[in-house]
Amino acid sequence: MMRSSKGARPQASMGDVAVLAGVSLGTVSHVLNHPDRVTPATAEKVLRAMAMLSYVPNGNARSLAAGSSTAVGMVLPDLSNSLFIDVARGAETAAERAGYTLMIANSNTRLERESQHLRTFTQARVAGILLTLNDSEHFAAIADDDPTTTPTVMLNLAVPRSQFCSVSVDNQSGGHLATSHLIETGRRRLAFVGGPSSLEPVQHRATGFAHAVREHGVEHVRTINPAGVNRADGWESGVALLPQVLDGLIDGVVAATDLLAAGIVQALSSEPRLRVPEDVAVVGYDNNQAAWDSPIPITTIAQPGEEMGRVGTELVLNEAQRSADHVHRSVVLTPTLVVRRSTQHPGAPRNDGARGGSS
Amino acid sequence: MMRSSKGARPQASMGDVAVLAGVSLGTVSHVLNHPDRVTPATAEKVLRAMAMLSYVPNGNARSLAAGSSTAVGMVLPDLSNSLFIDVARGAETAAERAGYTLMIANSNTRLERESQHLRTFTQARVAGILLTLNDSEHFAAIADDDPTTTPTVMLNLAVPRSQFCSVSVDNQSGGHLATSHLIETGRRRLAFVGGPSSLEPVQHRATGFAHAVREHGVEHVRTINPAGVNRADGWESGVALLPQVLDGLIDGVVAATDLLAAGIVQALSSEPRLRVPEDVAVVGYDNNQAAWDSPIPITTIAQPGEEMGRVGTELVLNEAQRSADHVHRSVVLTPTLVVRRSTQHPGAPRNDGARGGSS
């Protein structure tokens, strides 16, 4: 059906529909919100009128009168990290299932944008907010100064359960998992490549690494903490590691992110005398695209991103719907190991696939 | 400042603020919207009262009364495609600069979700909508049945300029660019790897390829159209191409996406007698992460994603603010060539870098 060419007539309101259908305003509203209270005949009359006028209910007026909204807001720190994309996807699915709509706002890890978006969501009176943060300092700043009464759950950061629900992944156990895998596949002389100390998840992964090393009594040869956790930082770390690897002093590397791992693999492979995984195994973290796409696919720790989004949404909606008897909870999810070439014995079957899209 | 522990008091309203400040409701409103009409002393009194009550204006009531909103909605088809992430980033920047907030909704390329999100945005009375689509069939369905009066601009798809503004990238010229690059670097016997015919952008790239081949009078040896445009499809296509490449019948391949190109490079490289780019050059499309991350970094066509988002936002805001004298425009942006190893002469400097994020 083509757009009706009524020109610049503002928008049909519920009143217009009522007049056209020959019923009262209240009845029109009931057709939308309590169809059971209305005679089928009446309902049909009204629906026909709505169609005729291309009526679109005004969500603002609705939320205002009803005092509630059907949207859930989500603040994401980084759209280029596939973990957060997964989180968004899980949240979207859960929200849709519950009849809500997910609105995503991107902060680019800027504290200022984070609280700005929080404010916008609060003003819009969304049903709940999913706040995804990377950095515990940002959390502190936000928790102190944005006294939101909107149900909010923290994603990706474990927080004192006082004010919010939270859903996070156990980074320490992930670090432990990665390290144990290396050890179980025969590596004995390990290095850890981490990152800046402000990144809480990275620190926890380091702790997990340390525990595993101690438990198994293998050698912790070296730790590098580059300024960032991207590919370039990985490359540099790999170069730094090279001499010891060549001397056989290091036979396994645990990297705190996949990007780091990819850079490390790249650096190590650039040395012709070295082969990954035969001479040195590398394991990453996050199950990012970079881990699939690496020339040598990289073993990694997969974070249950979708689950995080799903659980977070369920928690926030629970709080929104039953705020009375809602109790804040901190859910901690467990990451899983994904084995690929970078840690496998030669000749083992190669894991391949794609995560990407098209244009 | 800690959250005031007033318990479950609903929310302070503008009226409460007015009473506390000892002024009228209208004055409080003016403090927010027309600070110039209010005495500094009064303003301060009001602001103090707001702080005291943790007052958060109700955006719904605001938009309702004012008849306008300060949000821009964006519908994205695929969060895992870095092109769209770039678009979102550009849009976000432009929206922020204009004092608007960008709300992103993800449709996962599902028509049903697309129109659902459109409806939500329309109901929320956002100032404008950025509709990003992949598929011209979806456009047809949506244009016909969603008679939105909200300013809307189409992104990524060139559409008849009748109903909407649109911003798209000239895929034909991109295909031409990629092909010419191959020819200019000495390739003479070319193959094209495309995709399903429903993907309009891919078809345009094919057209550009064909034109370039004809213009330069080089040989168009073969076209393959796999069922998809992902890495796996690329691998299969690469395998199919292998015999002819080995026989020297093909010395250059234009792929319709980077994922395809990555798969092709992978397949070709698995043949020890073959070297990329010495024996065969490969060029991709999109400037996705996969093109950076490939063992042999892949020359590609970069789409101006951020610019697309920025221009789209400017158009939609223009229409929202000056709908009277707004004229629909179709902006077509030009893609650019990014040269990497996969098409370069041996010994040429290697282009490296990273696009990724952290966790």
Next chain:
DNA sequence: CTCACGCCTTGAAGCGCTTCAAAGCGTTCG
């Protein structure tokens, strides 16, 4: 045949805010 009971439908009272005409007031000008 009448009364009461249910089911639909109606009308009116807000939801919290913007805005505009009108009222207050301290000044300036004649």
Next chain:
DNA sequence: CGAACGCTTTGAAGCGCTTCAAGGCGTGAG
């Protein structure tokens, strides 16, 4: 000294919708 003017502040009228008490009306029971 009074009129006129400009700047603040006020009060009230909605914005479009939900909801709830109240009104109509058809039906079954007495």
